[in-house]
Amino acid sequence: xxxxxxxxxxxxIGFGLIGGSIARAARAQGLAGEIVTTAHSAKTRARVAxxxxxxxxxxxxxxxxxxxxxxxxxxxxxxCGPVAREIAPHLKAGAIVSDVGSVKGAVVRDxxxxxxxxxxxxxxxxxxxxxxxxxxxxxxxxxxxxWCILTPPQGTDPSAxxxxxxxxxxxxxxxxxxxxxxxxxVLAITSHLPHLIAYTIVGTADExxxxxxxxxxxxxxxxxxxxxxxxxxxxxxxxxxxxxxKDAVLEMLGTFNEDLSKLTRAIRRGDGEALFEHFTRTRAIRRGxxxxxxxSAAPDFGRPLAxxxxxxx
Amino acid sequence: xxxxxxxxxxxxIGFGLIGGSIARAARAQGLAGEIVTTAHSAKTRARVAxxxxxxxxxxxxxxxxxxxxxxxxxxxxxxCGPVAREIAPHLKAGAIVSDVGSVKGAVVRDxxxxxxxxxxxxxxxxxxxxxxxxxxxxxxxxxxxxWCILTPPQGTDPSAxxxxxxxxxxxxxxxxxxxxxxxxxVLAITSHLPHLIAYTIVGTADExxxxxxxxxxxxxxxxxxxxxxxxxxxxxxxxxxxxxxKDAVLEMLGTFNEDLSKLTRAIRRGDGEALFEHFTRTRAIRRGxxxxxxxSAAPDFGRPLAxxxxxxx
Numbered sequence: 001x002x003x004x005x006x007x008x009x010x011x012x013i014g015f016g017l018i019g020g021s022i023a024r025a026a027r028a029q030g031l032a033g034e035i036v037t038t039a040h041s042a043k044t045r046a047r048v049a050x051x052x053x054x055x056x057x058x059x060x061x062x063x064x065x066x067x068x069x070x071x072x073x074x075x076x077x078x079x080c081g082p083v084a085r086e087i088a089p090h091l092k093a094g095a096i097v098s099d100v101g102s103v104k105g106a107v108v109r110d111x112x113x114x115x116x117x118x119x120x121x122x123x124x125x126x127x128x129x130x131x132x133x134x135x136x137x138x139x140x141x142x143x144x145x146x147w148c149i150l151t152p153p154q155g156t157d158p159s160a161x162x163x164x165x166x167x168x169x170x171x172x173x174x175x176x177x178x179x180x181x182x183x184x185x186v187l188a189i190t191s192h193l194p195h196l197i198a199y200t201i202v203g204t205a206d207e208x209x210x211x212x213x214x215x216x217x218x219x220x221x222x223x224x225x226x227x228x229x230x231x232x233x234x235x236x237x238x239x240x241x242x243x244x245x246k247d248a249v250l251e252m253l254g255t256f257n258e259d260l261s262k263l264t265r266a267i268r269r270g271d272g273e274a275l276f277e278h279f280t281r282t283r284a285i286r287r288g289x290x291x292x293x294x295x296s297a298a299p300d301f302g303r304p305l306a307x308x309x310x311x312x313x
Numbered sequence: 314x315x316x317x318x319x320x321x322x323x324x325x326i327g328f329g330l331i332g333g334s335i336a337r338a339a340r341a342q343g344l345a346g347e348i349v350t351t352a353h354s355a356k357t358r359a360r361v362a363x364x365x366x367x368x369x370x371x372x373x374x375x376x377x378x379x380x381x382x383x384x385x386x387x388x389x390x391x392x393c394g395p396v397a398r399e400i401a402p403h404l405k406a407g408a409i410v411s412d413v414g415s416v417k418g419a420v421v422r423d424x425x426x427x428x429x430x431x432x433x434x435x436x437x438x439x440x441x442x443x444x445x446x447x448x449x450x451x452x453x454x455x456x457x458x459x460w461c462i463l464t465p466p467q468g469t470d471p472s473a474x475x476x477x478x479x480x481x482x483x484x485x486x487x488x489x490x491x492x493x494x495x496x497x498x499v500l501a502i503t504s505h506l507p508h509l510i511a512y513t514i515v516g517t518a519d520e521x522x523x524x525x526x527x528x529x530x531x532x533x534x535x536x537x538x539x540x541x542x543x544x545x546x547x548x549x550x551x552x553x554x555x556x557x558x559k560d561a562v563l564e565m566l567g568t569f570n571e572d573l574s575k576l577t578r579a580i581r582r583g584d585g586e587a588l589f590e591h592f593t594r595t596r597a598i599r600r601g602x603x604x605x606x607x608x609s610a611a612p613d614f615g616r617p618l619a620x621x622x623x624x625x626x
Contacts, residue, residue, distance in 0.1 A: 275551070
């Protein structure tokens with residue numbers, strides 16, 4: 001705790017993967033004089049108290065935000081509107097209100113009307129995650145070298161944006177500013193569509209007559225398992241994402257379907273050249289992602305290797 | 314080299330990710346008295362000689378297979394027929410001929426007619442890989458705890474199957490036996506369809522007007538990057554896979570498209586219940602894969618974590 005706190009009191013509403021990681025990282029970095037958390041379920045609140053990561057666990061949202069300089073909603077996108085309405089009367093004048101939702105247009109639409117003019121609303125989206133959820137799943141390093149996108153509505157006090165930027169930077173993230181609509185388009189292709197596709201194919205595999213589930217599971221190392229990780233993400237969060245970013249997702253899906261038809265036609269016609277050309281082009285994109293450090297170049301994502309033992313037992 | 318060799322001489326035709334990994338693992342385990350390798354390109358042959366992993370680099374396929382007790386074709390599926398025809402006159406009587414192709418029906422169809430009755434044909438498919446290719450990409454641990462599927466044609470000498478099974482077991486793999494057709498159906502869903510989908514979506518992202526490539530690359534940690542790894546796999550190998558396993562891939566694609574339409578409709582109609590139900594079901598499949606050790610349960614596939622540093626420089 002030898003670093004300079006950026007906020008005297010930070011309130012985190014929700015303590016899943018993201019909320020729990022913010023709490024751990026903010027504490028490790030000494031970014032808050034006090035961290036207060038609350039959560040919807042009594043079971044989660046009890047577990048957070050047990051973990052001993054935060055200074056205090058509040059029983060209600062209203063109690064959590066009282067006197068807080070920074071309030072972050074770490075809850076599914078669909079819950080943001082009602083919670084904004086609930087906390088609005090209890091916000092300190094000058095408080096920064098933010099969130100971590102994967103959709104920004106709907107969050108701005110749902111939250112902004114409830115918030116008092118004396119609060120600074122700076123929506124945020126840390127682009128980071130794992131397939132785990134719940135109060136035990138967070139870790140302080142989650143945001144390191146990951147992007148956090150801020151989408152402040154026009155007219156937001158720049159100094160509030162700067163303070164939130166400083167907070168996320170100290171959590172390890174790289175901060176970018178965008179409009180909510182552009183954010184939703186970018187994330188539709190980089191995150192929402194991949195999740196939808198992964199959820200679909202994992203479901204398809206689960207329903208086949210000719211191939212058993214245990215065969216699917218056994219032979220998943222051929223590519224399928226990479227889809228199962230993202231298809232194991234939190235169901236409530238993802239339901240809300242697709243409902244809230246419907247238009248952009250449906251638009252990307254349209255383009256994806258056209259491209260899939262093109263490749264399907266190439267397979268049906270035995271057009272090896274078209275396939276080869278496409279497969280070569282996609283390889284270059286991977287290289288770009290590894291080059292800028294958004295993924296590991298280690299074979300197999302750096303999954304740990306077992307050892308060969310001479311002579312089997 | 315203190316273990317008992319299973320074969321006096323092993324010939325590997327092709328030295329990419331799979332051939333190179335077999336060579337490294339077979340050497341580490343002392344499974345062959347001598348390992349001879351060849352490769353289509355002079356550049357690869359020179360590099361293999363330089364690496365010093367095998368006992369000898371042959372200039373031609375004919376020379377490589379001479380006197381070999383086990384010959385493994387580690388080349389794209391489309392090249393297996395012509396190479397079988399080329400090596401057939403040079404095979405030692407009693408030699409086991411195998412391959413590592415991701416499609417088995419087409420390989421059996423293309424290779425079997427050329428092979429002499431005195432050779433034992435035992436097609437194989439190690440279900441393991443990374444996104445890297447070329448002579449430097451292999452490593453001895455690649456097959457550990459991964460499946461290797463053998464698809465011996467009816468009437469194959471069981472002792473030849475047993476020897477190849479012993480070889481793969483000592484490379485670390487778990488061996489399963491299937492018919493070629495069933496293999497192709499299982500792999501269509503666990504490997505070929507996932508690759509096709511990944512290749513498609515990465516291509517889609519590359520072509521968008523509204524979102525730039527650098528935005529796609531920057532924000533890929535939201536899910537997209539998991540697709541780019543498999544869409545960076547070897548283009549020649551994958552072109553051949555789709556051409557060779559066309560029927561099964563098209564069949565799986567049909568089911569996938571129906572399922573995608575169902576989820577698309579749920580999004581369009583705002584049917585949150587249908588989405589939630591689907592996303593909950595797919596989570597269970599992931600658990601199955603982690604439980605049987607075909608993937609890591611570490612968050613984010615065990616991608617290495619950076620460290621937080623207090624006070625930015």
